[in-house]
Amino acid sequence: xxxxxxxxxxxxxxxxxxxxxxxxxxxxxxxxxxxxxxxxxxxxxxxxxxxxxxxxxxxxxxxxxxxxxxxxxxxxxxxxxxxxxxxxxxxxxxxxxxxxxxxxxxxxxxxxxxxxxxxxxxxxxxxxxxx
Amino acid sequence: xxxxxxxxxxxxxxxxxxxxxxxxxxxxxxxxxxxxxxxxxxxxxxxxxxxxxxxxxxxxxxxxxxxxxxxxxxxxxxxxxxxxxxxxxxxxxxxxxxxxxxxxxxxxxxxxxxxxxxxxxxxxxxxx
Numbered sequence: 001x002x003x004x005x006x007x008x009x010x011x012x013x014x015x016x017x018x019x020x021x022x023x024x025x026x027x028x029x030x031x032x033x034x035x036x037x038x039x040x041x042x043x044x045x046x047x048x049x050x051x052x053x054x055x056x057x058x059x060x061x062x063x064x065x066x067x068x069x070x071x072x073x074x075x076x077x078x079x080x081x082x083x084x085x086x087x088x089x090x091x092x093x094x095x096x097x098x099x100x101x102x103x104x105x106x107x108x109x110x111x112x113x114x115x116x117x118x119x120x121x122x123x124x125x126x127x128x129x130x131x
Numbered sequence: 132x133x134x135x136x137x138x139x140x141x142x143x144x145x146x147x148x149x150x151x152x153x154x155x156x157x158x159x160x161x162x163x164x165x166x167x168x169x170x171x172x173x174x175x176x177x178x179x180x181x182x183x184x185x186x187x188x189x190x191x192x193x194x195x196x197x198x199x200x201x202x203x204x205x206x207x208x209x210x211x212x213x214x215x216x217x218x219x220x221x222x223x224x225x226x227x228x229x230x231x232x233x234x235x236x237x238x239x240x241x242x243x244x245x246x247x248x249x250x251x252x253x254x255x256x257x258x259x
Contacts, residue, residue: 024206027147031154049156074161074180097239097258114254116180116209116241118163123211123241126254 037082043090046070047077053109055082064103066090068115068122075117076125080109089113096122107131163211168218172196176208183236184213192216195223197250206246207253212236225249 032051039045039057046069056062063086071077081087088105091098096115098104104113108131115122139146147153160180166173167186175198185191197208212218215237222232227244228251234242235257243253 024203025145025147026203026205027153029152030158031152032158033154033156050158071157072159074159074163076158076160099256099258101259116160116211118180118182118211121239123239124256124258125209125241125243126256
């Protein structure tokens with residue numbers, strides 16, 4: 001690993017870790033880049049980025065997502081559904097913890113929902129119904 | 132440019148200086164820092180992701196102040212509860228700017244704040 005005064009560059013994994021002598025990373029603008037589009041199969045999807053679009057896969061239940069695989073504690077994730085699908089976010093005690101533990105149905109990619117991963121669960125931060 | 136060009140270190144702060152944007156695939160805030168509520172107050176966090184638990188002195192179930200020493204405007208703070216013992220976040224003059232004025236945090240609930248002159252609420256989510 002190569003250190004840059006508090007930032008650690010993990011060349012193999014491609015990650016950068018702040019901390020150590022660094023209290024803050026300050027930036028003018030933050031971008032998560034283009035969303036990755038991933039399939040929902042059997043109530044599950046596997047994300048590798050913060051910015052994610054979910055689309056229907058081809059196996060089992062594809063219009064309801066209960067578990068987002070991948071990620072580690074501390075991850076921020078923004079989920080949206082693909083155009084022209086109806087997707088239900090399914091609350092669960094060991095998967096996604098949603099507001100008042102209720103499922104949430106979206107029909108438009110304009111309705112994002114944000115999470116932070118903690119204790120192995122995706123905890124909802126907020127949602128926006130923009131349609 | 133080299134791999135670190137544009138990142139400038141100064142007194143505990145990494146700043147992106149020669150570029151407007153930092154684009155990343157994944158944002159990770161690490162494990163939350165666990166902080167106690169004592170006498171209605173929480174010490175200054177050292178991380179952007181914190182988890183509140185009741186402390187040991189009186190007034191441990193309500194939080195009206197989160198320390199901010201050294202925090203500059205624009206800093207994001209994500210707060211979550213730690214246990215089933217509720218900690219109620221309360222609006223207060225000069226520190227916590229909440230609307231509605233109270234929000235009970237238990238284990239899975241979250242609140243997002245941004246540093247302005249005090250800590251201003253961005254969002255809250257009762258996940259219990």
